[in-house]
Amino acid sequence: MKVAVIGIGGSGSAALRFPAKAGHEAVGFEQFRPGHDRGSSHGHSRMIRKTYPDPFHTRMMAGAYELWDDLEREAEESLFVRCGGITFGPAGDPKLEATRRSLEEAGLPYERLSREESATRFPAIDIGLGSEAIYQAESGFLRATRCVLAQARLATAQGARLHEESPVLHLEEQGGAVLVSTASQTERFDAVIVTAGPWMGKLLAPLKLPLRTALRQVIYAGVTRNEELFQPDKLPVWIEEPSEYYGFPADGEMAGIKFASHDAGMDFDPDRKDRPVMAGHVERAMQHIATRFSDLSGEVIASQSCLYTITPDEHFILDRAPGSKRIIICSGCSGHGFKFTILLGKLAADMAASGRHDESTLPWSLSRFD
Ligand SMILES: Cc1cc2nc3c(=O)[nH]c(=O)nc-3n(C[C@H](O)[C@H](O)[C@H](O)COP(=O)(O)OP(=O)(O)OC[C@H]3O[C@@H](n4cnc5c(N)ncnc54)[C@H](O)[C@@H]3O)c2cc1C
Missing domain, CATH: 3.50.50.60 (FAD/NAD(P)-binding domain)
Incomplete structure (x- = not known):
């Protein structure tokens, strides 16, 4: 062929x-x-996880994991950082509950952490009053x-x-x-x-x-103290519900920690030469991240743009x-x-x-x- x-x-x-x-x-x-x-x-970095609120995507990820493992072996290069991951939000949040059910249906192990338990394991991040987290050890990020x-x-x-x-x-x-x-x-x-x-x-x-193209921003936020708590052995990848902010531990390649909002962005023509930074968005995102991490400096180390291609569902x-x-x-x-x-x-x-x-x-x- x-x-x-x-x-x-x-x-x-x-x-x-x-x-x-x-x-x-x-x-x-x-x-x-x-x-x-x-x-x-x-x-x-791109997050990899089996923690989907629908069982279909959780199931399909099993095949993807095998292929990423094969690629790493064949490329003889470290491409997948296995740091674990949490999805957190107000106890009883519908997406959190659906993710838990999905993991159970797939027979995948996970842990349910209270705010205090999460703080003991991952001291850099505060998941917030009245929140709980689902921890899954197989999550991480791909380079x-x-x-x-x-x-x-x-x-x-x-x-x-x-x-x-x-x-x-x-x-x-x-x-x-x-x-x-x-x-x-x-x-x-x-x-x-x-x-x-x-x-x-x-x-x-x-x-x-049925596709539209949209611009999204990722931000690297500076860390001012306790840098060791932001390393992949102390901070997992994280997703916050229902805000849809998500982020990563230090990736070892850029200073600071990367985070973004899955939600906020604007429709965008991919042939446009520029990839503008959405100023208001960066400000709002920095305000939000400060509520989760108390050791950040408030400095935006870098801001990068990237394109989503989105179907209606x-x-x-x-x-x-x-x-x-x-x-x-x-x-x-x-x-x-x-x-x-x-x-x-x-x-x-x-x-x-x-x-x-x-x-x-x-x-x-x-x-x-x-
Ligand atoms: C900010 C951001 C954060 C994200 N975070 C995550 C995450 O944490 N986890 C996750 O799983 N996913 C994440 N995603 C989504 C993920 O990155 C994308 O879904 C994925 O990379 C899409 O890959 P693709 O191959 O479809 O597109 P691309 O990687 O963009 O590939 C398309 C390629 O086609 C080429 N091309 C286009 N037209 C032509 C042509 N006519 N002739 C020749 N070449 C052409 C382009 O130049 C391009 O190289 C994120 C995306 C963004 C933007």
């Missing part, structure tokens, strides 16, 4: 590696260079840019061809093949996997995919393009998809090779939006 992968970000770097590994002819097209900072998969680069490197080492700085301008199914065109060439493929992230809607405009899309057997769409990671990208890439590659849709992924099919 000869397969093209369009967009070598989180999902595309995985989608390129698996067919190359299986001995297929795999060709990747990336409009910039793998590891660039204009899409969704750059930076030092995002390094994961993309490792997968692209392994794919090419296994025989994939990678066209960098080669935006795909057009693709078209014709006579039992798909023609993929850049400014300099048109090539025929048996199957094409489109993993264009924030650019999906533009590249596949005629399909009118915030679940992913993994499916054939309507009316096509050979074009596979893999996108809509909706701000929580990095941990799944390796699984999505593998499933897309399997779909390209077999021509079949794995039933376990039906909740990600396009038909749910009919």
